[in-house]
Amino acid sequence: MTPDGGKVMVTQRADNSVSSLDADTCTRSRTVAGVNEPFVIAIAAARAYVSTVSAAYDSILVIDADIDQVIAVYPLAYSVRDLAVSPDGRYVYACRAGTLGADVAVIDTVTERVDAISLAANGAEPRATPECVRVSPDGSRLYVATQRPTGAELTVIDTHRRRMLGTVAIGSPIRDVALSPHGELAYVLSCGADFGAVIDVVNTVSDAVIGTSKIGDVSGFVTQLTLSGDGERAYLVDDESVLVLSTQTLGVIGTIEVGDHPSCVVESPDGGYLYVADYAGTVSVLAISCNTTATPLPEGAEAGLLQLLQGQPALT
Template sequence: MANIFTRKKTPLTAPEAVGMTAFDPEVAVLDVTAMPRGPVGDIAIDGASGVVVATNPGDRSISVLDAETLGVDKVVAVGGDPTLVAVAEDRAYVATSSLQHDAVTVVDTRAGTVIARYQLAFSATAMTISPDGKRLYVGRTGDDTVDVAVIDTAAERIGTIGIGYRPGTSVDAVRVDGAGRRLYVATTSLAGSALLTIDTETARVVRRLRLASPIRDLALGADGLAYVLRSDRRYGGSIDVIDLSANAVADSVAIGGAPTQLAVSPDGTRAYVVDYDRVAVFDTLTTEIVDEITGDARPAGVAVRADGRRLYVADFAGAMTSLAVPASAMPRVYSPFAATDKILRPDVRQLSPAV
């Protein structure tokens, strides 16, 4: 039976938000906000300015929320259906799609105004921004080509990184390291999946690691590790731990279900995995699912704050939940996973396979 926590405050109550709860008694719900603009598509945190940005696909807008109270400060129309968002330096970069064109719309989150728009040749399917906010990387997937658009946010110009094309290729995730020197691009094609390592200065693919099944998401952790979320119809979800220096899979753990997204805590000890009707909390040191975050609505996205102590979960009912999560008390010392069998509590039911 899940613990039910009393909400401290509800900044916006039209309609009343239900939000998410956890099994772990150390995980406390801090705030729940009902977003009056419909389902949430994607979320991102700007640690410097203290805001959470959520996309509202049904309303062609984004919401800017206070990260502490979850109060909605601004709602900004973006001129298309918002699919992805990245934030840095008081700017929200929103991938939008409309009948006229695909674009990246730039919003000043303090002023609540659109300040720029970059048109894209084809659809954005993944996006990330460098730690200094100077380069935005947009994975683009077309009918017969894929690439990564590189937007220089200071010079306001666009370049491209070619990554090669095979039939049915899509760009599933892009992430850039803390130094901004390496870009990691996850792709899936009819021939299989791959994690590409790209030198950002030369714009060349320097490494390629082939993986077995479709990639759903990618996160960079501590100690030169990356976490790749994969799933398919036959085996369900799994998390691969990638040693980036060796360009090799260190371990792979099956988690079942139909996962779509993950976020990893800054110390790399927790992976928060968005599944069909839950957020599974995966301990990367013990290779166990140690908690579940659930609610009346399906989770749409998850983000973890830079200090690892606060988690934000958005759902398809249009609610945003802020939860206090305990920081790991264990030192981050990586050792190979001991098992590759499914790590599921006996009372966790199997979910429908991923599409």
Template sequence: MSDAPLVNSAHGDVVLERHITVSRGPIGDLATGGSAVVMANSGDDSVSVLDPVTLSVRATIGLEGEPLAIAVADDRAYVAVAAHSYDAVAAIDLDTNTVIKTYPVASGVTTLAAGPDGKRVYVGRSAQDRVDIAVIDVTAERVGTIEVGRAPTANIDALRVDPNGKRLYLAVTDLSGSRLIVVDAETSLVGRVLPVGSPIRDIAYAGDAIYVLTSDRAVGGAVHVVDLATMRVTDTADLGGAPTQMVMSADQSRAYIVDYDRVAVLCTLSLDIVDSLKVDARPSCVTQGGDGSRLYIADYAGGLSVFSVESSIAMLYSQFLATNPIALTPPRIQRQPVTV
């Protein structure tokens, strides 16, 4: 692993702090949690665990297949792994840096998310025109299923859990377009369904709204703001380009969006692109540390760029809240079957 010297170059609200090269090939996904930064080395069938303070690699853990997605909760990393025989989720103890449990989840895994308390892990699956969610009960060590629906070429492209663990938000795309679907995590019932249009690439949760990233070749990328009280699109920011991933900042004042050759910084107050972050190679994924003080951008060359996030973001968001009070009304779950 090489470690470039600190660079004191400012990018608006963020400052490039350090760039390191892990030398394990392209990084397919990235997640942080308390004691670790965990990255998926897609071409190496492994994950690397980094110390969030020193950014040194604490361990590289081999897996029986390609790591597709990572979620971190309760001092564990959960890694969706695609293999020839079957797909699985590997649970890694971040204190010992070892795989402590493997959960087989059939095949067709595309994404995963962990509940806020780490007791449940949700795995999006797409196979034979059917989309569903495998629910891993970590305490009981068993796997259940939430049926979502059937449609030709249907695929789950993104999955998020709200902070209280009661609702799942998933993006499903098929031949007729894409939909944002809300699922009640307690009853396993599909609730509201919102047609979006262009393929959904990612979802970010922001309190009273969901930000939906879409992209296709014809119209480029866009971010749609969905009000959770009404389940309607209230605003749209046209991005152009070919964005693939998005993460919300800790204070919800910025959305960081991975585009072809940059990470665009979207202000959630004005819906303007206020900055563009460049790294040494084509960026693949982005995440932010739990306290919001660091932004991590991984790339296809196996590098990791670390930015420190300055306090002006928090100041901007506090002004937004002071001038735009919004009352949150929980969406009503419709307890009826829905066909995607």
């Protein structure tokens, strides 16, 4: 979602396009076609950064969200797994998996220079794979979920010196990481077929796990964890619903039911609405209140979204 809350950007992998939705009217503003297998999307200022795939290489497309047009392309080696953008919008961070291991590509959108930060602890690690990357609110740190043969870790990177500062052992496969509004806490979501979903709370000052909670109401595997703007709630996406958690207790305080398997969720900047995408190609819009049951969109708007959002959607 754009910082002003006016647009929701949606990737449509099935028909190789990216669409922008008017957040007020729930209608399509414009569609950018010819985006090959769009997957990850991140937004800063009036720019949307979208990862794409081709037979030769992956690329990061830059879309001007005001005019819905591609204004730059950055080809990258290896396989892009996730994206994050610095708060000022200058740097784009792409975590990648390659033949020699994992790294983070750093794209300077002003100079157009591309550098890389290795995630290898000791030399090449061919089996290391990054899962996601998050940037701290002040832009000084990166947090990369890295799966290694010995277990999963949260890798901490200094963005100014562009080097690893350390790791926090998590053990179980990490699915997502969410940072508190001021960056003092990292909520690390992991899951497994034998134990379900677990959230570890990491103090980012000491880089130590200060709390762990098993989420018992999860259905199947989890795909996303994100926080509300005020940091009071966490939204956890599983196979069937979106669980609403209290970040103070990590207890479930509500459940959002949607029509089909949800894929991701984003909260509007003013904290008034949630936008939930599902794998059937529908976006549900909910007013944030004590009622956590999805209210269907007006008939005309819903039909338009169903036609628009074919394939696997992603929101930001």
